[in-house]
Amino acid sequence: MNEIRPPASPRTSAHRSPRLARLAPPLAAFGVVIAGWYGLAYSLDNNFASADGSALIIPPPHQLFVGLNAATVSRIASATWVSLGTAAVGFLLAILVGVVLGVAMSFSRSLESALWPWLIAVQVTPVIVLTPIIVRVVGASFTARLIVTVLIAFFPIASNTLFGMRSVGTALHDVFTLAGASRWHRLIHLQLPAASPAIFAGLRVSAGLAVIGAVVGDFFFTRGTPGLGRLITFFFQDTRSGPMFVTALIAALIGLCFFLAVAALRRLLVSPWHRP
Amino acid sequence: MAVDTRIAAQLRDVHHRFGEVGVLRDVALTVRSGEIVAIVGPSGCGKTTLLRIVAGLLTPSGGEVARPDSGVGFVFQEPALLAWRRVDSNARLLARGDDAIVDHLLAVSGLLEHRHKWPHELSGGMKMRLSLVRSLAARPHLLLLDEPFGALDQITRHRLHDEFGALHESEGFSALLVTHSIDEAVYLADRVLVMSSAPGRIVGEFAVPFPRPRSDHLRYSSEFAALVGNVARSLYRYAGDA
Structure with a gap:
């Protein structure tokens, strides 16, 4: 009689720490990016052709903070504050606008068919075309920066909200219909919770877009305290690549923070119950 | 009629x-x-x-x-549970404030000890039991x-x-x-x-x-x-x- 043996363990490296195994891929990716960064900085022609030998186009990582004096740090700090405020308030407004539009379109097919082409049009129109109009209408104010941010960031939220609202199963709707639920009760207790995983998927994309909106929108505003976008153009014109990259990295860091905040909120509200 | x-x-x-x-x-x-x-x-x-x-x-x-x-109560082909509500809360969805009947139904269908679980943590049979309990809770x-x-x-x-x-x-x-x-x-x-x-x-x-x-x-x-x-x-x- 053949004896049935337990299969041999597929793990050959039995002593490898699982923590190390988890950290290895992101560390490797980080290493590749830094190596690529160095490679690019030292392979570009004339990158170090300035009088003081600092990088003109892209500083290698260890020279990022060269030329970062107190005055520059203070300019970057105040620009960070301006862009952070614009991105944060803009993101919250984009959530409001996106969810309201998504819900409204899910209630009415005619509203969806009337609005949808325009939403896509707004999404694909270069914001540079709209900025002068916005500035003319509301002035070169905080409101104008917010409008640009919302225009760039709301679309994934609106489209995902609509998709999520429409994905509620017939049987679940029937349960609420048989219970005599009002439209409001159905929205709060069925459709929005059911749509929340899709809405969060939209928020994840929009979190980054809100920061892009705040920074890119800022390029077009020549009055008031500069945000990160205008500061980047200043440093670019002055060929101060170090501060320019620091400014860009701060924008990226704000985007990352927004993304992590959305992820944390999702872990709190959706992950416990949602199994895709 | x-x-x-x-x-x-x-x-x-x-x-x-x-x-x-x-x-x-x-x-x-x-x-x-x-x-x-x-x-x-x-x-x-x-x-x-x-x-x-x-x-x-x-x-x-x-x-x-x-x-x-x-x-009327309706039990569908699928359990049609609210994935974002725990067992207990799903069972009470249609109950007209009668907590005792829900507790009783959860007990007789063996769901009382699972009342704090999410629907995705239940087996197919348990989900269907819960769906039945939810409908019956409305008497x-x-x-x-x-x-x-x-x-x-x-x-x-x-x-x-x-x-x-x-x-x-x-x-x-x-x-x-x-x-x-x-x-x-x-x-x-x-x-x-x-x-x-x-x-x-x-x-x-x-x-x-x-x-x-x-x-x-x-x-x-x-x-x-x-x-x-x-x-x-x-x-x-x-x-x-x-």
């Missing part, structure tokens, strides 16, 4: 069309108070449509429907069931049949059950109605004489097999090309 208190639901001359397609034709049926009536029929014969008409989810193209004023006079046990394995299905029978004994509701399984229909119901292929109409009626409570032994008796055979013959005669 007013309902006689001894009658849970009544349909007269009900017909229904989806556009040009006839789905139901001249359907007449009565569910008496406390009775379980099962409907078997070939796929696509309009069983689910009939159930949705009885529930009031669909208005028939013609005919009269009488249902309890207090509304419906009439419960409509659309192939609720169809997706379960045989052991779980048989166990749920007995639990359903016990709940029926204790709660005293009336039920209209749509199923693919002749076995299930005969085991659970007091009467089995056979529907023809679409446009569906009632073509056979079989009284089920077995006393309650019924147990698994019944399934292996010759009387049970004979009745299942009779229903099957009637079903195949009118099944058409389904």
